[in-house]
Amino acid sequence: MNSSVEKDGQFVNLEAVAGGMPPEEALYDLAELFRAFGDTTRIKILSALSLSELCVADIAELLSMSQPAISHQLRVLRQARLVRVTRRGRSSIYALDDEHVRTIFDQGFRHVRHITPEGGENHG
Amino acid sequence: MNSSVEKDGQFVNLEAVAGGMPPEEALYDLAELFRAFGDTTRIKILSALSLSELCVADIAELLSMSQPAISHQLRVLRQARLVRVTRRGRSSIYALDDEHVRTIFDQGFRHVRHITPEGGENHG
DNA sequence: TCGATATATGCTTATATGCTCATATAATTA
DNA sequence: TAATTATATGAGCATATAAGCATATATCGA
Structure with a gap:
């Protein structure tokens, strides 16, 4: 079985991992989202918009x-669908696109x- | 009250928004995380490591x-504390640092x- | 110690990205 | 329509970043 490679006493099935991964395009989209x-x-x-809708000047x-x-x-945020815009008079009012955005931000x-935590470094 | 600016019939208190935002450093760290x-x-x-610990060669x-x-x-992933590494023999075994990483990824x-949805393009 | 294996790290280059400046587009008002 | 206000966009520059190559470091076995 060439799909299982012994590594220092443990077996890792690379094909199983490869098979379990989402399709390339989905991962590309995901990276684009986080970018x-x-x-x-x-x-x-985004932090400001999570508190209030705002126009560009504000x-x-x-x-x-x-x-x-x-x-x-x-x-960039529009293209990533993280914000939506509605014109109101001469202004463009921006807001978070949906609750997913807030969730990702909060997470x-x-x-x-x-x-x-609390401004200190807590490595461990 | 110069903190409230009328905009097309609605009031936006910029100082309130400014006051509600996390400190600059926290937002910088957050951007760094997502980067x-x-x-x-x-x-x-990360997708691979969410399925199994893996060495570099794998x-x-x-x-x-x-x-x-x-x-x-x-x-880069180590410095962002998204993965941790443990040496096992000659290999370095990498794994997701904690469940937070998986949660952010999944979200x-x-x-x-x-x-x-379903691999199609759904651009409004 | 020597050789082989596994990983990490400098250095360099090609590309991507964020911002500025100037200007275009859009909407309101005289 | 012209002037004003608000936003969007294009070009260009400075910087950041990903990957390649060569090489350093580390671990194991003989």
Whole structure:
């Protein structure tokens, strides 16, 4: 059985692992999703939107960043379907797309807090 | 009250939002966490490790990638505390660091499936 | 100790990404 | 329509990052 490789006394069936993994495209989409979360500016935007719907100018003011910089990042968030936008007058009002986004955000936050609770480093 | 800005008939209190957001450092850590998830190679590694502990060579074979490429990414995952490593003989056995990692991974997967169910593209 | 095996790490290059500046598009009002 | 306001977008630059190659480190066996 060439699918089982002995490694220091334990057996690992690589084919079983390969077979249990989701299809390549799904994993690509997943990485793309997390990549959208993986930037400080975008995380700040999502954090703000988890508290209130906001227009572009407000987000820019809140983060002390330029309007184009915010618009560029909002586009990334839109393409990743993490936020949705509705025009109201001259403004574009942005909001979290759905509760999944909040859940992923909160789950990540819990992980970070677990690793470094209360600002201290807790490796172990 | 300069903290409330009227926007097309609705009031948004920017200071309230600013006050409700986590400290800058926490948001930076959070982005860093998601950035570690935000690469196809690393997602594949995590997906594999969610099924079984694996040594470096097995991961390289599983993903059809070079050993140094895998080692480089494993280092990123280690630094983000998403995986832990234990030496067993000549091999380094990698595993998911804790259940939080699996939870974040699964939650993201549910989101992706929700957006594009059954492998089809569902772009609104 | 020497050789073989397994993994980790520098260094380098190609590519990706975030931001700025300038400008285009869209919506409101005179 | 023209002017104003709000947002979106394109080009370009500076930086970050993933992977390749070569090599260092570590462990085991003879």
